[in-house]
Amino acid sequence: xxxxxxxxxxxxxxxxxxxxxxxxxxxxxxxxxxxxxxxxxxxxxxxxxxxxxxxxxxxxxxxxxxxxxxxxxxxxxxxxxxxxxxxxxxxxxxxxxxxxxxxxxxxxxxxxxxxxxxxxxxxxxxxxxxxxxxxxxxxxxxxxxxxxxxxxxxxxxxxxxxxxxxxxxxxxxxxxxxxxxxxxxxxxxxxxxxxxxxxxxxxxxxxxxxxxxxxxxxxxx
Amino acid sequence: xxxxxxxxxxxxxxxxxxxxxxxxxxxxxxxxxxxxxxxxxxxxxxxxxxxxxxxxxxxxxxxxxxxxxxxxxxxxxxxxxxxxxxxxxxxxxxxxxxxxxxxxxxxxxxxxxxxxxxxxxxxxxxxxxxxxxxxxxxxxxxxxxxxxxxxxxxx
Numbered sequence: 001x002x003x004x005x006x007x008x009x010x011x012x013x014x015x016x017x018x019x020x021x022x023x024x025x026x027x028x029x030x031x032x033x034x035x036x037x038x039x040x041x042x043x044x045x046x047x048x049x050x051x052x053x054x055x056x057x058x059x060x061x062x063x064x065x066x067x068x069x070x071x072x073x074x075x076x077x078x079x080x081x082x083x084x085x086x087x088x089x090x091x092x093x094x095x096x097x098x099x100x101x102x103x104x105x106x107x108x109x110x111x112x113x114x115x116x117x118x119x120x121x122x123x124x125x126x127x128x129x130x131x132x133x134x135x136x137x138x139x140x141x142x143x144x145x146x147x148x149x150x151x152x153x154x155x156x157x158x159x160x161x162x163x164x165x166x167x168x169x170x171x172x173x174x175x176x177x178x179x180x181x182x183x184x185x186x187x188x189x190x191x192x193x194x195x196x197x198x199x200x201x202x203x204x205x206x207x208x209x210x211x212x213x214x215x216x217x218x219x220x221x
Numbered sequence: 222x223x224x225x226x227x228x229x230x231x232x233x234x235x236x237x238x239x240x241x242x243x244x245x246x247x248x249x250x251x252x253x254x255x256x257x258x259x260x261x262x263x264x265x266x267x268x269x270x271x272x273x274x275x276x277x278x279x280x281x282x283x284x285x286x287x288x289x290x291x292x293x294x295x296x297x298x299x300x301x302x303x304x305x306x307x308x309x310x311x312x313x314x315x316x317x318x319x320x321x322x323x324x325x326x327x328x329x330x331x332x333x334x335x336x337x338x339x340x341x342x343x344x345x346x347x348x349x350x351x352x353x354x355x356x357x358x359x360x361x362x363x364x365x366x367x368x369x370x371x372x373x374x375x376x
Contacts, residue, residue: 188296
């Protein structure tokens with residue numbers, strides 16, 4: 001093994017015998033374009049809604065839910081696709097996220113959420129990952145389109161204007177703090193609160209807990 | 222004689238029923254059954270954030286804002302994100318009424334009772350649309366005023 005490596009190293013550091021310097025330089029340049037271009041094209045191909053909804057896990061659950069929301073259909077026809085919110089737009093964070101996504105390939109292969117039941121079971125955990133990510137980057141993917149500077153609160157309802165003035169502009173809260181469930185259905189918020197990923201909705205969760213108890217009691221009768 | 226009266230009564234009631242049938246206000250407004258009626262434009266939901274008068278004290282307050290896509294199910298209740306007891310400090314929204322904490326035995330619970338969980342069973346938004354049928358509702362204050370005036374004249 002060591003012998004092989006030594007031989008390889010020797011070949012690499014010796015000048016070429018058969019190929020011209022120009023040929024090697026041009027060849028390297030062309031191959032560079034092909035490989036880098038190919039890599040980027042493949043990367044961008046995985047960054048499309050068609051790719052995301054190619055699997056039934058996404059198409060039948062989260063994508064179906066998105067379709068009823070304002071981020072899919074609205075008056076002006078501007079819409080967000082999956083990667084607009086779920087993949088960072090800058091190159092380095094994008095590559096980092098793509099590397100994380102190899103876990104999702106694993107999940108696809110082993111069918112982690114390949115039935116509706118499995119998905120519902122895992123939905124809270126998956127949602128929490130996204131909430132944590134958006135909380136950590138100050139809702140960067142929201143702000144790629146919705147900038148606070150361009151937000152004219154006089155054109156908002158009094159209620160929304162008040163909230164944005166008090167909580168968003170002061171930096172007290174970030175978009176995802178209040179706008180959870182804006183594009184997909186919410187998971188069980190009671191469990192979310194128990195695990196400490198929620199602040200505002202404690203009573204909301206408590207109420208839902210009571211309902212669970214009530215329905216459980218009545219299901220037994 | 223009695224027989225004649227019965228027949229007259231029957232004819233009048235039948236004619237009355239037929240007349241009423243022609244003038245029942247429906248959403249189809251006279252479009253033949255086989256055709257599709259031109260649907261009316263979807264009315265805008267009132268989004269003024271201004272509380273509206275209740276027509277009687279027990280009336281569930283109207284929702285003065287849009288509630289498009291608000292999730293109310295086993296997993297979450299998005300109304301409670303602002304209207305719950307703990308949320309009103311941040312939201313400055315009216316807290317849900319104390320009656321919503323009462324069980325059917327009038328016992329106060331720690332949080333919303335399940336029978337009051339589904340907000341829009343009672344609370345609804347309003348749209349900027351003309352009423353389909355005329356409404357003869359009179360506010361209780363007007364009724365009392367009317368009674369008072371009539372009593373005054375008869376006494």
